[in-house]
Amino acid sequence: MLNSLVGILSGGGAGAAASSYESIATVVGNASASTITFSSIPSTYVALQVRFISRRNTGGNASNNALNLTFNGGGTSIYTTHEIQANGSTVASRAPNTNGNEIILTNGTAGSNQTANVMSVGILDIQDYKSTTRNKTIRYVAGNESNGVDTGYFTLSSGLYAATTAITSITFTNTNPFTTSSVFSLYGIKG
Amino acid sequence: MPTTYEPIATTTLGSAASSITFSSIPATYTDLRIVFVGNCVSASRYLALTFNADLLTNYSMTYLAGDGTSAVSSRRTNDTVLYSNNYSGSSITIPQMITADVFSYAGATNKTTLFTTASDKNGSGTTDVAVGLWRSTSAITSIALTYVATANIAAGSIATLYGIKNA
Numbered sequence: 333m334l335n336s337l338v339g340i341l342s343g344g345g346a347g348a349a350a351s352s353y354e355s356i357a358t359v360v361g362n363a364s365a366s367t368i369t370f371s372s373i374p375s376t377y378v379a380l381q382v383r384f385i386s387r388r389n390t391g392g393n394a395s396n397n398a399l400n401l402t403f404n405g406g407g408t409s410i411y412t413t414h415e416i417q418a419n420g421s422t423v424a425s426r427a428p429n430t431n432g433n434e435i436i437l438t439n440g441t442a443g444s445n446q447t448a449n450v451m452s453v454g455i456l457d458i459q460d461y462k463s464t465t466r467n468k469t470i471r472y473v474a475g476n477e478s479n480g481v482d483t484g485y486f487t488l489s490s491g492l493y494a495a496t497t498a499i500t501s502i503t504f505t506n507t508n509p510f511t512t513s514s515v516f517s518l519y520g521i522k523g
Numbered sequence: 524m525p526t527t528y529e530p531i532a533t534t535t536l537g538s539a540a541s542s543i544t545f546s547s548i549p550a551t552y553t554d555l556r557i558v559f560v561g562n563c564v565s566a567s568r569y570l571a572l573t574f575n576a577d578l579l580t581n582y583s584m585t586y587l588a589g590d591g592t593s594a595v596s597s598r599r600t601n602d603t604v605l606y607s608n609n610y611s612g613s614s615i616t617i618p619q620m621i622t623a624d625v626f627s628y629a630g631a632t633n634k635t636t637l638f639t640t641a642s643d644k645n646g647s648g649t650t651d652v653a654v655g656l657w658r659s660t661s662a663i664t665s666i667a668l669t670y671v672a673t674a675n676i677a678a679g680s681i682a683t684l685y686g687i688k689n690a
Contacts, residue, residue, distance in 0.1 A: 353528040355690040358553075383554060383687070385626050385635070418587035418652075420598030449633045449660055453626040475637050475654025477585050480600040484585035486637075486654045513632050517553060517689035519527065 336367035336503075337510075339518065352522040356380075361510025363389045368510065370518045371501040375462040377520030382456040382502065384440075384516040391508035392443025394482040399440030400505040401456070402433070403468070403493050411435045415489040420480075434505070435491035439474045441506055441514075451513065452476040461499040468493040526688070531555075533683040539564055539675040545684045546665040550629040552686030557623040559668060561680020563613035568670040570613070570621050571604035572655075574634065574663050578603050584638075586610065586653035604671055608640040608651035613670065617644050618680070629662040 339357035354377075359368045373380070388397060396419075402411070409431045415438055416425045428436040442452045454474030460466060470491040477484040493499070504516060531552075534543045548555070559570060580601040587596050588610035599606055607621050620641040628634060633656060640651035657663075668682055 351526050351528065355527045355688060358689040383624075383626070383689075385630075385632070387632075416587070416594075418585065418594075418596030420585040420596055423587060423594040423596045449631075450656070451626070451632050451635055453624075453635045453637060453654075455624065455637070473637060473652070475585070475635065477583055477635060477654045477656035479583035479656060479658060480598060484583070484598060484654060484656075486585055486587050486596075486652055488587075488652065513630065515553075515627065515630075515689070519687075519689075 336369055337362060337365045339370045354520050356518040356520050358515065358517045361512055361514030363512050364509050366506045366509045367503060368516050369501060369503040373500050373502065375498060378523035379521040380458040380461050381519045381521060382516060383519070385451040385453050386441040386514045387451050387511045388441055388444045388506060388508040389511045390444050392441065392445065394443050394446050395476050395478065396439050396483065396485050397441045397443050399437040400434035401437050401491065402503045403499045404497060404501055406433065407495060408433055410494040412492040413489055415487055417485060417487045419483050419485050435470065437472055437474065438489065439476055439485045439487040442476055444508065447478040447481045450478045458499065463496065464498055465496055467496060468499060528685060528687050531684045531686050533681065535681045536676060536678050538678045541675055542667050542669045543676060543682045544665060544667040548664050548666065550662055551688065553627065553689040554687040555625040555628045556685040556687060557666065557682060559621040559682045560618050562615065562618045562677045563670040563674050564615065564677050565674035566615050567612035568672060568674050569609055570607045571669055571671045572607065572623060573604050573667040573669065574657050574659065575661060575665055577659065581658045582655065584653050584655035586651055588649045588651040590649045604669065605636065605655045605657060607638045608653060610651055611642055611649040614644050625663065631660050633658050633660060634663060
């Protein structure tokens with residue numbers, strides 16, 4: 333895809349000693365691509381974790397912009413999301429989608445018109461990603477804070493990928509391109 | 524070359540102290556993680572972080588807390604320290620577990636931290652999460668942990684700093 337960034341397993345990143353938490357790949361935004369993908373994910377781990385900082389290069393609300401999360405290139409009507417979110421004054425519980433085409437990662441990216449150098453940050457955990465008999469559940473936490481200039485948010489979500497296929501790729505889709513300061517890092521956890 | 528997830532330093536207090544400080548933090552990692560288990564010599568205090576000895580009003584946070592009855596959210600702005608939580612606070616006898624994930628600590632953007640606080644007091648207490656901001660584009664080279672309003676960290680408290688390195 334012309335507007336996507338792809339991180340492919342490098343085989344490196346871990347130190348000389350054996351480790352149960354290994355870095356798999358890192359993708360950095362380039363101000364033109366609105367999609368970040370990790371592909372060819374090996375089946376040698378028990379769980380995956382993505383840690384990221386994110387901002388849109390153009391467009392977007394001041395804060396509380398969402399990313400879309402899909403696995404294995406997509407899927408129709410097999411994603412569901414639930415979230416709890418706090419904005420400094422209220423707490424809300426929502427179901428952003430049910431049987432949809434992506435998991436919605438609310439607050440997953442700062443907007444381009446937000447306070448300069450403010451990023452959204454997040455951690456995405458995927459347990460049992462390689463199972464071929466069970467659906468996949470993800471846990472997601474993210475936050476965006478700007479000293480009250482824009483509304484700060486904390487989001488905790490659970491997501492369902494109702495597919496019994498092993499996850500071999502992960503795609504984050506932004507409405508607008510990721511800045512060059514956006515970094516997404518994939519880690520594998522061994523059992 | 525550092526491993527992907529490794530402890531950088533650990534401090535266990537043999538006696539109460541006003542702070543725990545991690546200094547000379549190398550810039551070789553991507554993110555930092557602090558895990559604190561301990562308590563304060565006074566009740567209802569909040570564990571806070573200070574980066575690079577910056578005591579100016581460059582910190583803010585937004586939090587979500589649940590106390591067993593309700594869920595609340597509020598915000599602090601223009602603080603001189605970065606609060607990890609701000610609802611129920613510490614116990615004199617029951618330790619809290621507090622984690623802080625500091626993202627891209629050596630990068631050129633402002634520094635955002637995600638906090639979790641487990642502070643159950645057997646009939647009271649809270650579970651808290653928060654997002655915090657240090658408005659500085661400087662790399663973090665030191666982190667100090669203190670309780671606010673000022674009170675010593677209790678003897679036996681443990682703080683560990685981890686480095687996480689991406690590919």
